[in-house]
Amino acid sequence: xxxxxxxxxxxxxxxxxxxxxxxxxxxxxxxxxxxxxxxxxxxxxxxxxxxxxxxxxxxxxxxxxxxxxxxxxxxxxxxxxxxxxxxxxxxxxxxxxxxxxxxxxxx
Numbered sequence: 001x002x003x004x005x006x007x008x009x010x011x012x013x014x015x016x017x018x019x020x021x022x023x024x025x026x027x028x029x030x031x032x033x034x035x036x037x038x039x040x041x042x043x044x045x046x047x048x049x050x051x052x053x054x055x056x057x058x059x060x061x062x063x064x065x066x067x068x069x070x071x072x073x074x075x076x077x078x079x080x081x082x083x084x085x086x087x088x089x090x091x092x093x094x095x096x097x098x099x100x101x102x103x104x105x106x107x
Contacts, residue, residue, distance in 0.1 A: 001076060004106040009075040010106040014095065017071045024064035031057040068092070077102035 001009075032051045038045055038053075072092065073080055079101040081093040093100070095106045 006075050006104045007106055013071055013073070013075070017068055020067045020071075021064045024067065028057050028064065029058035031060065051102045072097040074102060074104060074106065076104040081106070 035050065035053050035057070038050065044099070069080065077099060079099065081096045081099055083091060083093060084100065095102055095107060098104065
């Protein structure tokens with residue numbers, strides 16, 4: 001796989017990952033907002049609503065994390081594009097130019 005194909009594949013994966021993570025992240029945020037509104041305004045809801053909202057919140061958040069960690073990888077070395085100082089307030093490179101592990105062009 002040459003550099004242009006690698007970059008094209010990574011950008012395709014990045015867009016797909018972002019769309020899926022936003023979908024599940026939005027579902028988690030909606031559940032959190034509903035739980036807060038129920039708690040703040042002391043709404044009278046059936047007893048099963050809160051456990052279902054909590055379950056949907058955690059499942060959605062877990063799926064968003066799973067989508068990111070399984071799809072957002074370098075096509076050449078299959079590693080996550082993490083910053084060099086990941087443990088010290090580092091994290092994922094959102095749109096890196098090169099892979100930090102194998103130095104393949106990603107953009």
